[in-house]
Amino acid sequence: MLAGHFGVSGMVKAWRPELPLGVLLVASQAPDLLFLPLAAAGVEGLEPVAGHSGYGSLLINAPYSHALLSAALLCTLLGLLVHLAARNRWGPDAGWIVGAVVFSHWLLDLLVHRPDIAVLPGGAGGLPYLGLGLWESPLLAALVEGTLVVAGTVLYAWRTLRDHPHRTRAVLYSLGVALLLVGSFLWDLLG
Numbered sequence: 375m376l377a378g379h380f381g382v383s384g385m386v387k388a389w390r391p392e393l394p395l396g397v398l399l400v401a402s403q404a405p406d407l408l409f410l411p412l413a414a415a416g417v418e419g420l421e422p423v424a425g426h427s428g429y430g431s432l433l434i435n436a437p438y439s440h441a442l443l444s445a446a447l448l449c450t451l452l453g454l455l456v457h458l459a460a461r462n463r464w465g466p467d468a469g470w471i472v473g474a475v476v477f478s479h480w481l482l483d484l485l486v487h488r489p490d491i492a493v494l495p496g497g498a499g500g501l502p503y504l505g506l507g508l509w510e511s512p513l514l515a516a517l518v519e520g521t522l523v524v525a526g527t528v529l530y531a532w533r534t535l536r537d538h539p540h541r542t543r544a545v546l547y548s549l550g551v552a553l554l555l556v557g558s559f560l561w562d563l564l565g
Contacts, residue, residue, distance in 0.1 A: 378486075378519040379403055380554060382478050384526025388533040390471060392464050395530075397456070401475040404448050405483075408439040423488070430509025434490050441492040442504070445480035449473040482522075486515050527552045 453473025487505035
């Protein structure tokens, strides 16, 4: 769902153009950015699902970076950081918005993941793992993710072309974002 997360960033950027796209892209991937060093250390990782291949065919073992409580703490931490550092430049609610983008990652993962998302870090408390399993229907999952990509791309391009004072730069920005979103979607599908 890499591309779907990026699509959310494009939609938010269209709604709140004063927020830097780079900040929104990082916010949308914050749990995955936390996952990378944990996976490199062998604490978390990816496992193939028996009988599946291609899009959505991995079981994600991320009981720390993707746990519900971890997502809540990460969105609070990054939202607070943005609030303290940039509220005067990006608006008084910028921290709330960036925090919501961080948490949107968890919500989208809940939709597509198989039940592999811990509630508490490390699966503490023996609570059941969560996940609605949309990846079990790859075509439907791709349709949902594709919709997020198209919405993010179109809204970002519309807002950028409408508001940017330099038409050539606006076209280039829009093409760059379209390439990022569509390219990441193709990466997800062909992954």
